[in-house]
Amino acid sequence: MSSMTLHDITLTYDDEGGNESAGGDGGEDGGGEVLVLVHGHPFDRSMWRPQIETFAGPGRRVIAPDLRGYGGSTVLPGKTTLTTFAWDIAALLDRLGVDRVVLGGLSMGGQIVLEFYRLFPERVRALVLADTFAAAETEQGKAARNAMADRLLREGMGPYADEVLTKMMAPHNVEALPEVAGHVRGMMRGAPPEGAAAALRGRAERPDYVGMLARVAVPALVVVGSEDEYTPVADARVMSEGIPDATLAVVEGAGHLPNLERRAEFDAALGAFLGSLPPITSGVIDRARGFENHQGGQAASPRRNP
Numbered sequence: 001m002s003s004m005t006l007h008d009i010t011l012t013y014d015d016e017g018g019n020e021s022a023g024g025d026g027g028e029d030g031g032g033e034v035l036v037l038v039h040g041h042p043f044d045r046s047m048w049r050p051q052i053e054t055f056a057g058p059g060r061r062v063i064a065p066d067l068r069g070y071g072g073s074t075v076l077p078g079k080t081t082l083t084t085f086a087w088d089i090a091a092l093l094d095r096l097g098v099d100r101v102v103l104g105g106l107s108m109g110g111q112i113v114l115e116f117y118r119l120f121p122e123r124v125r126a127l128v129l130a131d132t133f134a135a136a137e138t139e140q141g142k143a144a145r146n147a148m149a150d151r152l153l154r155e156g157m158g159p160y161a162d163e164v165l166t167k168m169m170a171p172h173n174v175e176a177l178p179e180v181a182g183h184v185r186g187m188m189r190g191a192p193p194e195g196a197a198a199a200l201r202g203r204a205e206r207p208d209y210v211g212m213l214a215r216v217a218v219p220a221l222v223v224v225g226s227e228d229e230y231t232p233v234a235d236a237r238v239m240s241e242g243i244p245d246a247t248l249a250v251v252e253g254a255g256h257l258p259n260l261e262r263r264a265e266f267d268a269a270l271g272a273f274l275g276s277l278p279p280i281t282s283g284v285i286d287r288a289r290g291f292e293n294h295q296g297g298q299a300a301s302p303r304r305n306p
Contacts, residue, residue, distance in 0.1 A: 006091045012067050012072035014045055016052055018061025034058040034098050040107030041199055042191035044071030053258060054267045065092055069195020077194040081202040082115040090120055105127030114209040126277055127220040131228050131256050133235040136208035145204040149197035161188035170227040170255035180260050213242030220246040221273040223266065225254030247273060
């Protein structure tokens with residue numbers, strides 16, 4: 001685990017593979033492919049440990065941060081918007097000397113990926129959108145997210161974690177995969193209530209990304225568990241059909257966390273996608289670094305609550 005202070009926060013992150021001897025400065029041009037993985041709510045970077053083990057190596061660098069408010073990163077109460085999360089990732093990549101990445105995220109992480117692409121399309125080589133959806137929040141959904149934020153602050157994470165475990169994972173996988181279920185429950189119970197509530201309030205205000213999908217000009221993989229209750233296959237099809245030439249992978253027997261519930265199948269889909277990408281061309285993007293001047297928000301249908 002590493003940590004880095006960026007503007008007003010400290011982010012913890014895993015950074016493995018690639019040109020490790022370069023001290024974090026290899027980037028796309030010095031260490032091959034760079035894959036950045038963004039966790040969902042209410043999880044942390046450890047949800048991507050299986051994929052780090054699979055994909056980090058001499059030719060590929062994998063970076064997985066704890067978002068602000070989660071894991072070992074700084075917790076700020078109030079509201080944290082998707083824009084703020086995206087700027088945090090951009091600032092981290094700036095400090096690590098990384099320009100263009102394959103950017104992937106699950107659930108809330110997938111929405112952060114979409115926001116990052118909206119803000120910084122030149123920094124994205126390809127997209128991986130797992131168990132997420134692109135539509136703006138409904139009025140009912142806004143009320144539900146804010147009510148849940150209030151509940152987490154009032155009760156803590158324990159009751160919520162116990163309640164939603166069999167929605168985060170397919171119920172049969174909770175029984176069949178006790179170690180995975182224990183990990184998922186532990187991440188949820190360990191999430192700071194203030195950080196989780198801030199993210200929920202920010203997501204309640206997220207914009208619509210459906211209209212942006214047709215303008216995505218990079219390869220995209222859309223992945224979804226066949227038994228996902230929160231973001232079902234129909235939501236994945238909206239994205240895969242909206243993004244030109246996107247690839248859709250439905251992971252059979254998985255719920256909302258196919259990377260953990262069906263690791264082999266998820267990794268096979270991601271590996272095939274990464275292998276299909278065109279060769280990396282050299283050249284560093286010349287741009288002004290804007291994070292220090294960014295004034296991001298500091299805070300963030302009922303079935304959409306993760």
